[in-house]
Amino acid sequence: MAHAQHPDPNIYYVPPSSKWPVIASLAMFVTMLGVASWINEIAWGKPVFFIGLAGVLAVLYKWFGDVIRESLAGFYNRQVDVSFRMGMVWFIFSEVMFFAAFFGALFFVRQFALPWLNGEGDGVATHALLWPNFAAGWPTNGPADIGGAFQTVPAWGLPLLNTLILLSSGVTITIAHHALKAGKRGVLLTFLGLTIALGALFLYFQGTEYIHAYRELNLTLGSGIYGSTFFMLTGFHGAHVTLGTLMLIVIWLRCWFGHFSKDHHFGFEAVAWYWHFVDVVWLGLFLFVYVL
Template identity: 55%
Template sequence: MSHPTPDEYYIPEPSPWPLAASLAVLLLVLGLALVLNDVDPGWAVLAAGLLVLAWMFYGWFGDVVRENLAGRHSPRVDRSFRLGMYWFIASEVFFFLTFFGALYYVRNIAVAWLGGAGYLGITHEILYNQFQAQWPTSGPGELGGPFEPVGAVGVPAFNTLVLLSSGATITWAHWGLKAERRGQLVWGLAATIALGLLFVALQAWEYHEAWREMNVTLRSGIYGSTFYLLTGFHGMHVTVGAVMLMAILGRALRGHFTPQNHFAFEAVAWYWHFVDVVWLALFIFVYWL
């Protein structure tokens, strides 16, 4: 097939994958809500959502890969892919900034007001005159019962080392790709995937310990809510990143990438480095401070 000219722009056929993605998100959110409230068949709905999500990823990734191998992506299409990834990561930055902003507001403003500080300090006497303005807190009256906050030492510190190491391994893989060292590329990607999955496994174990042994639950007031919201969304992003890395590893094993043509690898590497940076912020503001 002839290569497209720089100004050509490939328009794909109508695709079912956006609809499949919407269905997957619906099932995942519905299933998670049912599971958290101990309602049947929550786990079945959640599993169905994961299956639809996996099917969507496989089909959508496959279509784009086949388009690329067929030579349908001109330099103009490549630029659109890069701009799309820039804006996607920018949207993710603001997504997490929203949650960090909520954490800041709660810790430094709302808790202080409830404790009697500021121009809304009158609420301290009227509503909760026994409330102590300190963090972490589960709210007035210890709504969810006493709990032990999750500290930075232990699993969180080790997971920080794991994720930072994964940033180094994917960079090493990128160097191998640019130097046409396929073995370095493959082993670097495999190591990054392994470290990402280790991170998720350790976070799951941390959740189990926090929930069962430390009584940090979604009923632990604002501390439990913000803890699971921030770390849970990050863990989801790591999981999605690991899935994308698996797809990139499969393509690397088939020899799809060259030093001049490997934007799919670069896009996933950008995403992975973004996940690393977000975790550093989480480690500092959620676990350490």
């Protein structure tokens, strides 16, 4: 919570000690204990997971509420604003590295592992003793009679539609940002609301795509290296879109309550940065997962 005295704009604000980090750690531990137990079919795993998840959400609500109140009270001067911006930049950089690891796994398999298994380079087909009928090609999950035959998701169907949806959402959030800086509250709320709707529509179509892949294409997480990389990359991206959409909803509510001004609205900017990052990652996914 903010101190009671009036903030000094020339002093870097340091918040008092908080109980939320400890409570958040405990809630996350309970959540992970619950999900691990649930996966292993332990009876109490499912309720423990939801109890932990509720605790995490409650901590987020209270902790962010404290930060918002401190911001509205004027405790965050320009120095603090710079710190927030640096923190968000490093957070997005960590997310870049997160996805780089999965893209790296995809590229390694396609450019090195498969040719090596096929005997390219050393002239020795290293798969011969295990899978005599193996042929290096992409997509692959080994011989069809072992890994199970599957079909890929056509790039020019739902994936293309979702690409257009996310690109459109990047435009709408940019318009909303300009409206905020221009003091046009109605335009701000309208285009920010459109961005939220587009994010939700993307998630709906991705869910539809997953159902189609499992039911009609026999493409699952068990479909070898292609299935695992496909669902890991698109699934984690979908999780980020979900988080981004929730963040946009919070920002829309804050805009509705008038928490931002023309000159002080980093909370909005941080979410906009994150959303543009999600857009860029999807373009890479569309190209390297669906098209190539």
